[in-house]
Amino acid sequence: MNLVRIMRVLVHEFFYQHYPFISVLCSLVALATAYLHYEWKVHNYDLMSWKRLSEACCSATDVDYFQLCVLLTILLINVLFVSLIVATYLHPLGPRDTELTLLEIKDRYARFILLRLIARLDRIQSKLSAKRKSLSLHHYTRAHNSMVKAVAVFRKDARKLLLPNESEIMQPIEDIYGVADDEERALRREGYFKLPIDTTDATVKSLFAAAK
Known part of the structure; x- marks a missing residue:
């Protein structure tokens, strides 16, 4: 019984201290799940379709490196933007009143x-x-x-x-x-x-x- 109580307290403390990261991670997982569900409903893209698509991309020889660099740059900007939002939420940049x-x-x-x-x-x-x-x-x-x-x-x-x-x-x-x-x-x-x-x-x- 004491072990269950200790585990419950530890879980409660973990969520209490890290809830911003947990909320962001859950939001990203929810968005990814919603996107996969949309693709499956609208375009019939199941997991095997994504697997074949990834294999086709990996085996392709005529890769447009310029487009790839553009996509990676956009992805990096989005990651930095989300990181800045999270960092600002956790640690305000300016002095408070x-x-x-x-x-x-x-x-x-x-x-x-x-x-x-x-x-x-x-x-x-x-x-x-x-x-x-x-x-x-x-x-x-x-x-x-x-x-x-x-x-x-x-x-x-x-x-x-x-x-x-x-x-x-x-x-x-x-x-x-x-x-x-x-x-x-x-x-x-x-x-x-x-x-x-x-x-x-x-x-x-x-x-x-x-x-x-």
Whole structure:
């Protein structure tokens, strides 16, 4: 069972990290399949026809090298164009707007602390539901203490988002609003990132004030 879980996590991480290349490759395969299907439907070109065509091209002696060079040049230009698009998509060429980058970092941080709070409260509720037939005062006390700790962690992190002090302002933005990658991946695996939540400062501020 652990092996299946490990394999599922590895596959998930592979697709999460390499999805641009996988999407481009799948698109190329789909286009090639569509073209072969079109040729088969319209011109009755099956696999044997393509095989005979390739053999005829390989055995031909009167090859027009000028046309061949032109075709290869066009193919090279197309390959470079697609590579440029993929490279630009993965690594933007120009410097991005500083304010937009700051907003993205803060939005990721806000989403993380909100989803982490939801996940922790959800786990506490799940534990209580699993023991609903044998619940005692001790279970409720432990659940209450766990909720208090989860809320305290949220308030500590939300305070940096809403009211950063002077020493935090002087630090790099990535250090102030850093997100633990392992916790973020765990939240993604558990499906919490699919929840539609509001990550604006107003929402965080209202929860920060309500969680006193």
